[in-house]
Amino acid sequence: MSIWLARLSVDRWRRASTPEADSAPTALILETAHGPRITATNAAGLAAGARAGMLLADARALCPDLVAIPADPAGDLAALEKLALWAQRWGPWSALDPPDGLLVDVTGAAHLFGGEARLLKDVAAAFTQRSLTARAALAPTAGAAWALSHYGRGAAILAPEDDPLRLLADLPVAALRLDDDVLTALRRLGIKRLGELAGVSGAGEDDIAREAAARDALRRRFRNRHSPAANPLLRLDQLLGRVPEPLLPVIARPVPLVQRRLMEPLRHRDLLDRVVADLAADMVRALEARGEGARRLELALWRVDGEVLTRRIELAAASREAAHITRLFAQRLDDVDAGFGIEMVQLRASWSEPLHLDQADLDAAAEDHGTALAACIDRLSVRLGPRAVTRPVPRASHIPERAQGWQPPLAAVPPAQAALAFHTRPLKLLDRPEPIAVLHAAPDGVPQRFRWRGEVREVTRAQGPERIAPEWWRERSSTRLRDYYRIEDAAGRRYWIYRQGLIGDGRGGVPEWFLQGLYA
């Protein structure tokens, strides 16, 4: 069975918006190299003249008040995946047919719904109830079902004893699931219908030799096309069931989930801690059975009045330690308002990664050894926030504040070119360069005396300038260059200062001085 969700993206948008928004002409657009292009329109938009594939500017010329909404192809695909799983209610397995179709194997399953016609009626009712436009068709092969669902008229059931060539001969060659350039080639050859492709010689069934010769010519025309979508004869054979067509089924992969329904609603924190510890132990067993460790855990607390409170933690590395999980959640449960009580607690691992089983630590003094690095980072990020615990990594830039980025501590460090070793960089960089007032400068531009944080300092030694030009591929053309100096003042304090710009560079007035780094 093939199901075509003809207007999936528009239906999804309509379900997310209001009815009055749907009454205005609306188009879903996608940014392309030539500007925004329409991928789908609603009914009002179609009536106004907008078609899929038009440029938005052209459609606006026809209908000036066309509303443009960005399309969401990734969301459509995700919705299609969920629909494919849901469609397994009609058959044991189903496959995706991107961008907007589903294939369900209903072999031997139709009698459960009272026959094939009743089955199709059930499909139509189910999709209508979810306000999705769908066309379904049944056929012995996936190709024939696809052709019927997309281009079929009237009865959408092809029984096994029917002759598919006779019933489908009127359909256009586009019903063969071919690429656009192949369709163009076929149109230039004058082949428009399936029947013409099957009986390409036009001589009918009586002249078998001529028919075979014509078919051979067509095969030679497409001899180096091995992909089914580019070879019309291969597609035709798939439609007729002469060659097999493997499909990739969709298989549901449930996330590990454990829950506790409580006989008495919980109102106290220590009881909740106990339940969370039990759930963590259950979750560890569930994860162990799958050979996985959790990266993200979501705890949902159902209150008696129907409110659902959720708490979520993310772990720096896949973990399967009940005590660790319990401890991390304990910090997040401080602000839980139990109200009249909590009647159900559920824990699910929405993100898990493979983690091999390993030998438990048999050493009695294991607790003396301290925690592992991943556990330590988890504890820090749960209390301080994930952005507080970071690792500095080099970035491809010459500007000092941009040459360094911060990333999660256990993520892989991206490869980077080694820095030039002859520059001495300061031990610490200020978050924001602080302006300094240069009171007296030597003739060559090196400051001799400056004021920073309210204190006047005499420069005794200086090295520079090291000129760092602005990154023209990133910044505006009016950005000024920087001349960096390493200086040491009379007390021995070493700083990294820079002058922003030159006199007469045409990018501003008198250059300003900043202090950016502190040397050890």
Add this chain to the structure above:
Amino acid sequence: MFSKPSPARVLSRPLPEPRWRPGLTAQPFHSEVFAPANEASGAGLALALARDALAASGEGEDARQVLWVQDRAAIRKGGRPCLAGLPPDLAHRLIHVAAATPEDALFALEEGLKCRDLACVIGEIAGNPRALSFTASRRLSLTAEKHGVRLWVVRLDAAPDLSSARMRWQARAAPSAPGRWDAAAPGPATWHAELFRARAHAPGQWSLSDDAGTLRLASEPDLDTAPDLVHLARPTVGRSLAARVHA
């Protein structure tokens, strides 16, 4: 059920030398460095001491991570560590924690000390926050000695209040030696360091410098600044609570 002696006890067995010098193997697990906030001498000296201690413990190639905790005031006054300016053997194994408050910074320090996969922990806390009381520092000392992870706390612009740190330094930048190639350029990092409280060593003053990654004495200590008995006997702040009460 046997209990392993804590690493602190194992490592601190050799007899302490009366006068501190770089490269000693028996180094305490909790030290404090007091430094002004508008120079990086405190962090520089703490890093140099940490690398000195790690090199002296002789573990060869060390791939463990280093945790560097700063509270918000310390970041605002002294900035964050700069990757290109860190010693090359530390740059790729630094984990930075930006804590909002001194309480969070102390929590991060303690969690870091409990972690067996860390080489050492460096903290920077500005001022004298109420959270960093004698009890808090005692907690840090005990945790560090129990788990055998060394801790250096840099106190920016802080008065030396009560603390249980085993070694307490007062650091400030000192004029550096002339560079080898350019006499007008700033030379290697040099600090004036005063050890004003230590369990195993006599107090004293040193001029220390960072010589291509090794901590060295920049010059021999002169006799004027050498410790004398009068200096030792002074019941200064930062000694025990009892001494302050009697004084």
